[in-house]
Amino acid sequence: xxxxxxxxxYLVKRTxxxxxxxxxxxxxHENMFWYRQDPGLGxxxxxxxxxxxxxxxxxxxxxxxxxxEKKERFSLILESASTNQTSMYLCASSFSGARSYNxxxxxxxxxxxxVT
Amino acid sequence: QKEVEQNSGxxxxxxxxxxSLNCTYSDRGSQSFFWYRQYSGKSPELxxxxxxNGDKEDGRFTAQLNKASQYVSLLIRDSQPSDSATYLCAVxxxxxxxxxxKGTTLSVSS
Numbered sequence: 001x002x003x004x005x006x007x008x009x010y011l012v013k014r015t016x017x018x019x020x021x022x023x024x025x026x027x028x029h030e031n032m033f034w035y036r037q038d039p040g041l042g043x044x045x046x047x048x049x050x051x052x053x054x055x056x057x058x059x060x061x062x063x064x065x066x067x068x069e070k071k072e073r074f075s076l077i078l079e080s081a082s083t084n085q086t087s088m089y090l091c092a093s094s095f096s097g098a099r100s101y102n103x104x105x106x107x108x109x110x111x112x113x114x115v116t
Numbered sequence: 117q118k119e120v121e122q123n124s125g126x127x128x129x130x131x132x133x134x135x136s137l138n139c140t141y142s143d144r145g146s147q148s149f150f151w152y153r154q155y156s157g158k159s160p161e162l163x164x165x166x167x168x169n170g171d172k173e174d175g176r177f178t179a180q181l182n183k184a185s186q187y188v189s190l191l192i193r194d195s196q197p198s199d200s201a202t203y204l205c206a207v208x209x210x211x212x213x214x215x216x217x218k219g220t221t222l223s224v225s226s
Binding site for chain 2: 033035042043045056058108109110
């Protein structure tokens with residue numbers, strides 16, 4: 001079974017702090033993703049990566065950055081946390097291959113971040 | 117902007133009934149369609165995916181795809197209270213990223 005592990009289940013940070021959300025997958029997946037989920041807005045893609053050191057902006061990258069130094073690890077960074085970044089953050093990974101468009105996402109358990 | 121639309125619900129069905137969840141998408145080039153189930157406070161889990169027109173069955177679940185109408189649905193037969201959750205439709209978007217609908221909340225009453 002694919003295991004996607006997010007380092008924290010709950011996190012409380014203060015406005016202006018630098019926040020790191022870590023995600024590790026154990027299935028040698030090439031693709032990794034960060035989404036945030038908010039009531040009424042659904043899942044929105046922040047960033048994704050299809051290879052080590054590669055990254056692509058999603059729909060809402062503003063205020064975020066990412067790092068992928070190793071294949072299994074994908075980090076989301078909030079350079080200066082703000083209250084509007086209070087949300088559930090979900091990491092996911094997927095296989096990339098000849099028919100990768102069929103490859104489902106496997107999600108971690110999520111990190112509920114509160115910025116006060 | 118590629119979009120995936122779902123009725124937010126709640127959709128309420130009695131135990132044992134068929135629940136029908138619907139999804140439309142805007143990008144005619146979409147190739148794969150996924151249904152995820154999400155319990156409150158949990159992360160989404162994959163139920164099934166479909167990429168060919170027609171029906172695909174897996175146990176009590178049937179996914180139906182009509183690319184000409186840009187429509188995908190999920191039928192849940194013999195609905196159980198444990199099926200009460202939010203169901204997310206997802207469509208492959210740019211590259212390998214999925215675009216999600218906002219989800220339909222299903223409530224199955226016993």
